[in-house]
Amino acid sequence: MATIEDVARLAGLSRTTVSRVINNHPYVSEEKRQTVRSAMEQLGYVPNSIAQRLRTQTNETVAVLIPRLSNPFFSHLVDAMEDIAALYRFQLIICQTKSGKEREILYLDWLKTRQIGGVIFASSENDWQDIKRYQQYGPILFCNEYPPGTEAPIIHLDQLQGGYMGTQHLIERGHTKIGYCYSGRQNTNIRDRFKGLKLALKDHGLSIKEDWIFKDAYDTKDGGRIYYEIMALKDRPTAVFTGSDEVALGIIAEARRNGTHVPKELAVLGFDDQPIAGLMDPGISTVYQPVKDIGKMAMELMIQLIRGGHPVQQITELPLHLIVRAST
Amino acid sequence: MATIEDVARLAGLSRTTVSRVINNHPYVSEEKRQTVRSAMEQLGYVPNSIAQRLRTQTNETVAVLIPRLSNPFFSHLVDAMEDIAALYRFQLIICQTKSGKEREILYLDWLKTRQIGGVIFASSENDWQDIKRYQQYGPILFCNEYPPGTEAPIIHLDQLQGGYMGTQHLIERGHTKIGYCYSGRQNTNIRDRFKGLKLALKDHGLSIKEDWIFKDAYDTKDGGRIYYEIMALKDRPTAVFTGSDEVALGIIAEARRNGTHVPKELAVLGFDDQPIAGLMDPGISTVYQPVKDIGKMAMELMIQLIRGGHPVQQITELPLHLIVRAST
DNA sequence: TTGTATGCGTTATCAT
DNA sequence: ATGATAACGCATACAA
Secondary structure, X not given: OOOHHHHHHHHXXXXXXXXXXXXXXXXXXXXXXXXXXXXXXXXXXXXXXXXXXXXXXXXXXXXXXXXXXXXXXXXXXXXXHHHHHHHOOOEEEXXXXXXXXXXXXXXXXXXXXXXXOEEEEOOOOOOHHHHHHHHHHOOEEEEOXXXXXXXXXXXXXXXXXXXXXXXXXXXXXXXXXXXXXXXXXXXXXXXXHXXXXXXXXXXXXXXXXXXXXXXXXXXXXXXXXXXXXXXXXXXXXXXXXXXXXXXXXXXXXXXXXXXXXXXXXXXXXXXXXXXHHHHOOOOOEEEEOOHHHHHHHHHHHHHHHHOOOOOOOOEEEEOOEEEOOOOO | OOOHHHHHHHHOOOHHHHHHHHOOOOOOOHHHHHHHHHHHHHHOOOOOHHHHHHHHOOOOEXXXXXXXXXXXXXXXXXXXXXXXXXXXXXXXXXXXXXXXXXXXXXXXXXXXXOOOOEEEEOOOXXXXXXXXXXXXXXXXXXXXXXXXXXXXXXXXXXXXXXXXXXXHHHHHOOOOOEEEEOOOOOXXXXXXXXXXXXXXXXXXXXXXXXXXXXXXXXXXXXXXXXXXXXXXXXXXXXXXXXXXXXXXHHXXXXXXXXXXXXXXXXXXXXXXXXXXXXXXXXXXXXXXOOHHHHHHHHHHHHHHHHOOOOOOOOXXXXXXXXXXXXXX
8 A cells, every 4th residue: 555655755755745735735836736646646545544534633434323224214314414424525334222321322432432523313312411421522413312401412303393283283183082102212202292292282172081192102013902992992082193104004904904994983193204104095194204304404513513613502493294194 | 532651651651561451462460450450440541543543454344335225125234234243343334325336436435545444335336347446455245236247255135046936936826927027227136036037937838028027116106107007908917026015015006096906816026025015905925035134144254354354255145035925 | 835853642563 | 571662644833
């Protein structure tokens, strides 16, 4: 591998001049610039970026922490982030935490060892106090989810508004008895969404019964189970806010098998607008989350921070959109 | 940030001794080892990995080239790869090529600039001759797809066997007129799959008509279009090998809308076993690809290569599996 | 406009 | 068992 020294020797100039050409410095005569260029060409020289990083104390790589990539929400999020990273020639390191506290810290340590220049949390299990101390080693920001009390930039989706909007839609369709499903996990997003639902109910003089709240709702299988739980109730909801397209799908599929008409006998609202939502028959009404948008914004901000911008405790909130199909 | 020098000073020892402790070298007395340990602790010292990389000329980061992450096949592939990388404390850099030749080369240049230690191609648009020259900068291997003439380790799925197996299944179900869909792109995988189909037909004394081959089949929308193309034929196939669950889904959905019974009037075989395949009604019979397995194998091999193993021109081929549901 | 000297934080070589 | 010193490849303060 040719080094800057080799280029300098071949060009009959100093390393400094070569370095100046590499970094497009002014005060290099056009003549010498050409000499250096051709020497680099001739030797197939490219600067060693590891040496550059050591010297300049910069690191243009960003780690993104997500639970797992096989979750479409996160793969789409990272997709958008990588687009921006590539645009700025930044590297994107993927870190699957499997929702594990220790895994998160493991990756945060990479910030300490200078293996990465910054960290974007797309989900987080640790308390802010345990993450905070890593800020001294590089920028940290949150995209999508964040622990309570976070003192770092946050870009997220307005789950409260999403919960409100979805519920209002069901109310406008004439429903007064509305059920709700949520995964067992209790993060800020899920809590906010539920707050939105309750707020919308309250604003219309309605409320939710304890019986109409279904938990452990993760996938299609859970949806099937929940269908039966709903049907077993004496006083049952006429609409369900599922919080997940998979769960909605499960309920709808089971309803069809049992001859329960959707949406006449049971309206079902999904969440996320995953591809299946539009493909099902009936199509699933759902709440679309502009994932790509927050992904891009988060990466843009991170790059500015790594390049020397200073973090402000800003919270960016993007609204969700309602997509009405046949299931409501 | 504390450096090795700071630790040495505090411990009243030399940098060399501290370095020895860091790297678990023998010939360090237990006493001094403790002294160093507590000094490191006290200063919150961690070695600067950039400096380590420069000094040792090693780089434990792997770049994975894929078309795009939002394609579930690839997100599951990378998921598996990251599991292995994390196990060995390697970093995984995600590179979306958007199926662009230039993008691939752009990322390959990272190998040259020492930003990464090795490259795994999960798809590739460039010819082997254009990739070959980068081998001198670090290990390169192919997982899933590879250009003709590749002289590097290859781990892939036996598409020919998959094509054969799927076709044979349809034949066993009594079909003699079998249609075939493929995306416009012509890569080795798609070609091999088609070879498998023709081979199976030939082995049973059958053949395919030009009319029964449908191209530009990427997604559900295309499936819908293809349904009508099939129905418009005077002599039409009674079964279709779609090469994609999305396309299969599109055909099935359109068939249902038009009252065409699946599988009685038209049997449909998918490919990939994406989640939707099992959730649809009727469930889609499909060809499952052990994506996780090749992902893990590829990353294991890459890590061995980066750690100094020498690449052998080995080809690892994994078989596909048939999943029979209701659509055939 | 160009060059000299120094240091980024490590590890490896060679003494002792 | 421990330490002094050089080297990895580069960029920059300073000098000329």
